[in-house]
Amino acid sequence: MARTTERTRQEAQAGDGAGMHLHMRTLHPPVPIPYLTKEEMTNTARAATARLPGTPAAKDLVFYGGLGALAVAGALEWPVALAVGGATWLVRSGRRQQKETHEGQEKRPRVPGGR
Structure with missing residues (x-):
């Protein structure tokens, strides 16, 4: 070990810098990454939404709030989040309108032989 120290000192004094090394210790802590399945x-998600009040507005609030949080966090670009939110709103409002129209037609009594 003494010879190595002498040689390193001599190389450092030579001025070419070829013998100088900087040893750094790096820390690699174990970070467990959970594997999540679709199920x-x-x-x-079902357990979380089941605890919400039964109104669709509360579930919509969670959906749009989550979409906004993803956009703020940078996981989604804001134009994509806006497009997804707008398309979802259009589809849901169209379904609600169809459902209301369909329920209204079922309540009317049907006349035999007529419309």
């Missing part, structure tokens, strides 16, 4: 995600 686990679905079950977790």
